[in-house]
Amino acid sequence: MAFLSDIEIAQQTPMRPITEIAKTAGIDPDQIEQYGKYKAKLDSRSLIGSDRKNGKLVLVTAITPTPAGEGKTTTTIGLADGLRKIGKNSVVALREPSLGPVFGIKGGAAGGGYAQVVPMEDINLHFTGDFHAIGAANNLLAAMLDNHIYQGNALNIDPRRITWKRCVDMNDRQLRFITDGLGGKANGTPREDGYDITVASEIMAVFCLASDIDDLKDRLSKIVVGYTYDDKPVTAGQLKAVGAMTALLKDAIKPNLVQTLEGTPAIVHGGPFANIAHGCNSVIATRTALKLGDYAITEAGFGADLGAEKFLDIKCRMAGLTPDAVVIVTTVRALKMHGGLPKTELTGENLDALEKGLPNLMRHVSNIKNVYGLPAVVAVNRFPTDTDAEIKLVIDKCAELGVKAVLSDVWAKGGDGGVELANEVVRLCSEEKPDFRFSYGLDLPIKDKIEAVVKKVYGGDGVTFMPAAAKEIARLEGLGFGGCPVCIAKTQYSFSDDATKLGAPENFTVTVKSVKISAGAGFVVALTGDILTMPGLPKIPAAEKIDVDSEGKISGLF
Numbered sequence: 044m045a046f047l048s049d050i051e052i053a054q055q056t057p058m059r060p061i062t063e064i065a066k067t068a069g070i071d072p073d074q075i076e077q078y079g080k081y082k083a084k085l086d087s088r089s090l091i092g093s094d095r096k097n098g099k100l101v102l103v104t105a106i107t108p109t110p111a112g113e114g115k116t117t118t119t120i121g122l123a124d125g126l127r128k129i130g131k132n133s134v135v136a137l138r139e140p141s142l143g144p145v146f147g148i149k150g151g152a153a154g155g156g157y158a159q160v161v162p163m164e165d166i167n168l169h170f171t172g173d174f175h176a177i178g179a180a181n182n183l184l185a186a187m188l189d190n191h192i193y194q195g196n197a198l199n200i201d202p203r204r205i206t207w208k209r210c211v212d213m214n215d216r217q218l219r220f221i222t223d224g225l226g227g228k229a230n231g232t233p234r235e236d237g238y239d240i241t242v243a244s245e246i247m248a249v250f251c252l253a254s255d256i257d258d259l260k261d262r263l264s265k266i267v268v269g270y271t272y273d274d275k276p277v278t279a280g281q282l283k284a285v286g287a288m289t290a291l292l293k294d295a296i297k298p299n300l301v302q303t304l305e306g307t308p309a310i311v312h313g314g315p316f317a318n319i320a321h322g323c324n325s326v327i328a329t330r331t332a333l334k335l336g337d338y339a340i341t342e343a344g345f346g347a348d349l350g351a352e353k354f355l356d357i358k359c360r361m362a363g364l365t366p367d368a369v370v371i372v373t374t375v376r377a378l379k380m381h382g383g384l385p386k387t388e389l390t391g392e393n394l395d396a397l398e399k400g401l402p403n404l405m406r407h408v409s410n411i412k413n414v415y416g417l418p419a420v421v422a423v424n425r426f427p428t429d430t431d432a433e434i435k436l437v438i439d440k441c442a443e444l445g446v447k448a449v450l451s452d453v454w455a456k457g458g459d460g461g462v463e464l465a466n467e468v469v470r471l472c473s474e475e476k477p478d479f480r481f482s483y484g485l486d487l488p489i490k491d492k493i494e495a496v497v498k499k500v501y502g503g504d505g506v507t508f509m510p511a512a513a514k515e516i517a518r519l520e521g522l523g524f525g526g527c528p529v530c531i532a533k534t535q536y537s538f539s540d541d542a543t544k545l546g547a548p549e550n551f552t553v554t555v556k557s558v559k560i561s562a563g564a565g566f567v568v569a570l571t572g573d574i575l576t577m578p579g580l581p582k583i584p585a586a587e588k589i590d591v592d593s594e595g596k597i598s599g600l601f
Contacts, residue, residue, distance in 0.1 A: 049155045049601045053163035056304045065300060068134060068308040068335045069095075075300065078171050081162050084297040085310070087331045088255060097333040098132075099367040099472040103342040103422075104351035104411075106404050107545070108535055110386050111376040114155065114424040114454060118372045118461075119342040121158035121453020122422075122468065124305045125461025126338050131469065134336030135160070135307060138314040138324045138344070139174065139299075140167045141242045143214040143578055146586035151600060152314075156454030158461070160301050160309045164597045174212050174241055174314070176295035180263075180288040181246045185209045187284045188268050189224070192232055198281055199271045202232045206559060207268035212241035216579030243319045243576040246288075248530075248564035250296065251313035251325040252361055259296060260289050266563035276522060278562070298328040305458050308335060317344025318535040319576050321353040321566070326362045338472070345535040347371060347407040352500050355415050356481050357528050357566055365479045368471040369411045369419045370464070372451075373404050375429040375437065381546045390428040397433055401440050402547035406502055406538065408446050414499050416478035418471040421448040422464050485526050489516045489558070492529045493569050497553045501538045507554045512569070515558045519567060522560075530566040532574045540572030 047055070061083045065075050074090060075083040103122065105115040119135060126133035137160065140152035151167035153160045160166060169175070185207055192200055211218065218238035224231035241247060245266055253259035264280030271277060279285055298312040312328035315321055322344035323329075332339035343350030351369070359365065375397060376389045382400030384393060404421065411419045421441045423434060434450065441448040449467050452460030483495035490508065497503040508516070519525065536542040539551045555569045570576075580586075588599035 049151075049159060050163060050598065052157060053159050053161050053304070054596070056161065058161055059302060059306050061300060061302070064302045064306065064308050067306065068300075070300070070335070076297070081301065082165060082171060083300045084171065084294065085300050085331060087298050087327045090334050091327070091330045093334060095334045098337040098339050100329070100333060100364060101338060101340045101368050101370065101468055101472070102351060102354060102366045103340065103370045103372065104347040104407070105345070105372040106377060106407055107346040107348070107381065107537060109377040109380040111374060111380050111389055113372050113374055113377055115342055115372045116152055117155045117158045117454055118370065118422050118424060118451055119340055120154040120160060120303050120309070121451065121457060121461040122370065122464055123307045123309070123338075123340045124158060124303055124458030125453065125465035126340070126468070127305065127307050128458040128462050129465050129469070131465070132337040133307060134332040134339055135303065135309045136324055136328050136332040136339055136341040137309065137311045138342070139170055139311050141174070141240065141314055141316070142168070142212045143240050143242070145600070146580070146589070147214045147578065147584055148581040157304060157457035158453040159304050160311060161304060162301070164600060166301060166311060167600055170311070171299050173295040173299070173312070176291050177244065177246050177250055178210055178212055178241045180291045181210045181241070181244045183288055183291065184266070184268065184279055184282070184284050187282050189231055191282055198277055199273070200269055200277050201272045202234050205234065205269035208237050208239045210239045210241045210244045214240065214578040214580045216577065219575065219577045237577070239576045240578060242314050242316045245561045245564055247313065247315045248320055248561055250292065251315055251321070251323060252358065252564055253296065254326055254362070256289065256293065256296060259292065260285055262563040262565070263288050264563075267560055276562075296327065298325065298331050317350035317353060319532045319574060321357050321530050321564070322350040323354045323358045326358065329364065330362070338468070347410060348500050348538055349533065349535055351411065352482065352496060353530060356483070356496070357530060360481060360528060361565060365477060366417055367477060368468055368475075369417050370422050370468065371404070371407055371411060371419055372422045372424055373437070374424045374426060375433045376426055378404060378437070383545070392430040392433060394432060394436060397436055400546055401437070403545070404437070405440065405444060406547045408441065408444050410500050412444070412446065414482050416480050418475035418477060419446050420464070420467045420471060421446055422451040423448055424454070425450050425452055485528065489520060489525055489529065489567055493531060493555060496529065496531055501553065502547060502549060503539060503551050503553050505552050507552050509554065509556050512555045512558050519558065519560050524560050524562065524567060527560075528566045530561070530568045532568060532570045532576070534572055534574060
């Protein structure tokens with residue numbers, strides 16, 4: 044059998060009309076707004092407000108990512124399909140892909156193999172326009188801010204202390220640091236500036252944490268865009284931008300309904316990165332999925348130290364959610380990379396490298412069980428080159444921590460390859476009760492919250508705060524933001540803030556270079572190491588391989 048790419052598999056699998064998928068999920072026809080034949084927006088207010096009982100919430104996370112790949116989104120989709128295979132009513136809730144990674148190094152984020160959400164091309168590209176709306180709202184606020192200064196600056200804003208950036212949903216390093224407002228008085232006030240990628244915008248975070256449109260407006264009004272000459276924060280509410288921003292977002296905030304290759308209802312909505320933002324789909328989408336399915340399967344970005352930590356410490360805290368079980372995805376290949384093996388040598392059996400890399404998985408498992416008090420299962424995303432001895436070693440090590448490890452073959456077999464995982468998830472949800480707790484309390488000072496995550500979750504010794512960061516923390520606490528949770532921006536490739544420290548490093552400290560308040564989102568952002576909020580394209584971007592034929596059929600998208 045010839046090997047098929049992800050996009051070829053997606054294009055060869057017939058899709059069902061979205062009205063049928065809505066019917067499968069128990070959604071009334073008047074609760075959907077169709078975007079063509081295979082996509083729809085949902086009336087989340089009526090669905091969330093219904094008297095339906097909430098289902099079980101299952102979080103899928105992963106070990107620290109490597110170039111070998113882990114398959115977290117693929118596993119999430121395959122698990123939802125696997126649950127349907129064993130007669131359970133499941134719904135999957137995912138983030139929307141950003142165009143930056145799609146055209147950059149990572150590719151799309153609609154799953155892979157026979158565990159995908161479709162229409163794959165639409166989801167990975169413009170979809171229903173949500174990201175465009177978020178970018179427009181972000182840049183409208185930037186335009187109104189600069190116009191306010193140009194038109195007399197009644198709020199006394201200091202142009203040197205503007206914190207709000209424009210955004211674009213593309214990896215574009217040229218825009219990280221710019222000078223704008225040039226060309227004379229008629230063209231604005233000259234200042235140093237920069238762009239963020241759209242998924243790092245606070246609008247994206249606000250969008251994903253808002254419970255409804257009224258909460259969205261309230262959060263937008265609190266966004267701090269800069270400071271006055273006398274050190275007072277200036278908000279979007281003061282700039283009278285909130286109504287227009289909400290108008291741009293009123294349709295985007297409705298969650299999107301699509302389907303898996305096997306017809307499982309899938310809600311795809313919102314998409315902040317987990318290394319530079321909070322890395323979870325929207326609260327509205329998750330709550331909608333909980334009403335529609337007996338099992339709502341969702342994922343959080345990158346490793347459990349990033350996406351899962353923020354899902355649990357930020358999203359669950361703000362939305363009042365408690366996961367019933369957590370799936371931690373791993374691969375033998377990735378663990379061998381954490382054990383020091385180069386990517387070119389992963390195909391042969393190497394128990395020594397695997398043994399050295401296993402502490403990475405063990406730390407993630409221990410965090411979920413012992414820091415957060417949640418039932419967990421390890422999903423071993425099997426590759427053909429994995430040997431029985433390697434698989435046995437992973438299973439035995441997990442058993443030592445009291446966690447079952449099961450094989451997952453959803454990439455090749457779809458839902459059939461996720462049945463064993465589905466059965467274990469059902470068992471966890473029915474037999475083991477979560478003793479959920481956060482890794483820190485909101486009453487702690489900001490520095491102590493950051494240190495709690497570094498010590499408890501990352502396994503580090505402590506935190507070094509650069510002078511500018513320490514000064515800003517003191518100022519934010521003085522302004523009344525000390526009770527916020529923290530969102531730590533950190534490399535996804537290591538528990539530490541040094542991407543070269545693989546496995547489960549010890550005896551390290553994390554350096555916080557700067558902090559900023561995301562008052563609308565409701566958290567304090569701490570930027571560590573060399574983290575950037577605007578990625579760049581790699582030497583050979585994925586965009587070079589994407590094409591469209593004369594019939595409009597896309598190729599090269601993965």
